[in-house]
Amino acid sequence: MKPRIAPGQALAAIPKRKIESIERRLFLRRGLSLGALAMLTGCNVTDQESVEKALMAMSRWNDRVQGWLFDPTRLAPEYAESAITVPFPFNAYYGEDEAPEIDADDYRLELGGLIRDRKPWSLPELYALPQVSQVTRHICVEGWSAIGKWSGTPFRSFLERVGADTTAKFVGFKCDDDYYSSIDMPTALHPQTILAFRYADQILPAKYGFPMKLRVPTKLGFKNPKHIRAIFVTNEYPGGYWEDQGYNWFSGS
């Protein structure tokens, strides 16, 4: 089913980032004004920080549970091309016309952290890697979902090719739209996790993440960073743009 309210469309006039930050400030004040709840739980409603801490601790617990639940060999369902959602919705923390314009000739993918061969990659070099395709469901943290077709190189073989330490805990991403995110190593090595260069058999347009997007069908949409500029491998928790504001970090499907 297509989202009734196309993301970004309803709030077109105001940058989404601004709304989210206002909403964020309202989070606990409004959240805790639910008097009945306060009375029933006997919580000290003025102690907003400890409530936020407790919720964060539960979120860390849910990260661990999802790590245990994650089966590295279980594949996300794949669909026929006729099931693809048209048009595939644009979604970001900014409007569609603000997607970064990146020069293909100048572009270099940077590698960092626990990676042996950190030479930067040009686009022709990346396009020359073995390519695979998938038609999978993208599920947004907001609840809507859409089916799309992405093509690119399996992330696992890319990590192995550059000599990444695949025993490390995290793979982090820095993007040209100032977005950043990170995933766990088992998900990075999952057979359907791909470094995608194409959407619907076309080079990714700016709105879908040119020049590349990490396609992870076992995670929510915001864990699929677009416009990737740098990839690094680390044992130190790198967080993420939304994760740092309170979205659950693992966010596996």
Next chain:
Amino acid sequence: MNTEQHSPWVRVHPLAVRLTHWINVVAMLIMVTSGWRIYNASPIFPFRIPGDITLGGWLGGALQWHFAAMWLLAVNGLVYLAYGIVSGHFRRKFWPISPAAVIADVLAALRGKLSHEDLSIYNAAQRAAYATLILAIVVLVLSGLAIWKPVQLQGLAALMGGYEGARIVHFVAMALAVFIVIVHVAMVALVPRTLHSMITGNVRRVRT
């Protein structure tokens, strides 16, 4: 507890049922109000829930409440179900449920003629309502799992028509549960002695 000779108290609700009931009230309140906020981020029906009766303040906050309270709901619910089955509580209090008796009791209730003489037994309308409510919450938990883990638990999701189907099942089960709870709380307000019994466990014996 009560020293009056002529009106001894009789225990109608065991401690396990009272404890899990009130913990469940808190868990359901958090789950439903935070769930409404999550629903508002991308409504599947052409309406939104008024923000003032939702919990969490923004989508991320609502998700934190939802994914924290789900443990309370599930663990408490499992304790209640295990107790209900093992102790014979379900068999004693909810069984049998005869459709004819349910209809008769619902009609009697609508005419204001349902007897509340003996609070140690549930009338047929109550039995049906509680059994349906428990079932609705089980469906809520299962469809919630399917939405949370549509890849890892794809078999479960497929039973509900996949991810999008499970969202609809989840919403409908929530609506059914909320409806029954509203009726339930209205009934408690009409017969306040039951509230006392659900807190202390006791009611005054009815002399026959």
